[in-house]
Amino acid sequence: MSDRLKDDLSSVELEVIRKGLLSATGFDIGNYKPGQMLRLLSTIMARAGAETFQEYLALLKREPQRIEDFKHFITINVSEFFRDKSLFDYLDRSIFPPLLEKFKSLKIWSAGCASGEEPYSVSILLEERLRQKFFDYEILATDIDDEALEKGKIGVFPAKALKNVSPVLKESYFDVIEAPRREQGQSEFKVQEKLKKRITFQKQDLLLPLETQKFHLVLCRNVVIYFTEAAKNQMYSNLAQTLLPGGVLFTGATENLLNYRDFGFEKLETYFYRKPFLK
Ligand SMILES: C[S@@+](CC[C@H](N)C(=O)[O-])C[C@H]1O[C@@H](n2cnc3c(N)ncnc32)[C@H](O)[C@@H]1O
Known part of the structure; x- marks a missing residue:
């Protein structure tokens, strides 16, 4: 220092x-x-x-x-596509099927989305599912950092951000921007319009009063690491209010909510917490 x-x-x-x-x-x-x-x-x-x-x-x-x-x-905004791949696999395998069974149209919020890697990852998973069955979805992606949001809207990413994206998915959802040979740079990847049109990027400070919209899935991952305990608890309690009954909160891989009951959640799996259905 x-x-x-x-x-x-x-x-x-x-x-x-x-x-x-x-x-x-x-x-x-x-x-x-x-x-x-x-x-x-x-x-x-x-x-x-x-x-x-x-x-x-x-x-x-x-x-x-x-x-x-x-x-x-x-506000440190490091991110990547399918960050903690096994958790995104769980989201795809175990969270989306029951959500889609119950709700035909999903509203999703990526809270603290950095440059969009997270909401674009969710969109890829849902576009893959759409190949089998029709449903509708939209994603709100918010962050406090204007520069990160601007990058998200543009949607161009370096190869290293896509290390967890399979070649098949790269081919289906990105256009390659080749680096000029003489510059010996790395190619970049531009997300295709079919993902972009599903996502709205918007500025939002998670420590101020939150969204009044309600969501079926809220991702808030790797945002609270530097928050004080009080700020963290306040934010989770606010996020819980934005979930519809049966809606799920997906946290980061170091953000095991031990006090999930304090926010009215039930635990589905570590890092996945559900607001109970109305009785
Ligand atoms: C490490 S990134 C996480 C990005 C993504 N969620 C992920 O897991 O890869 C943390 C993001 O939280 C944002 N952030 C930090 N404090 C915030 C606040 N008070 N309100 C909204 N976003 C905030 C930062 O700007 C940054 O983009």
């Missing part, structure tokens, strides 16, 4: 930083684990050439573009 910010700041100093950033950017770092946030903040200050926090705040106020840079940096 750079010495621009000490890692043993008092709670009063932390509060000054939190309030300063909240008023300059609208982003509340108080909902995130302090150690992680200070390390990220220290790095972004160093990149901006700010020696002190006050200098960095002044920069944010003088150059508004830095606000988006700040948000982009502080």
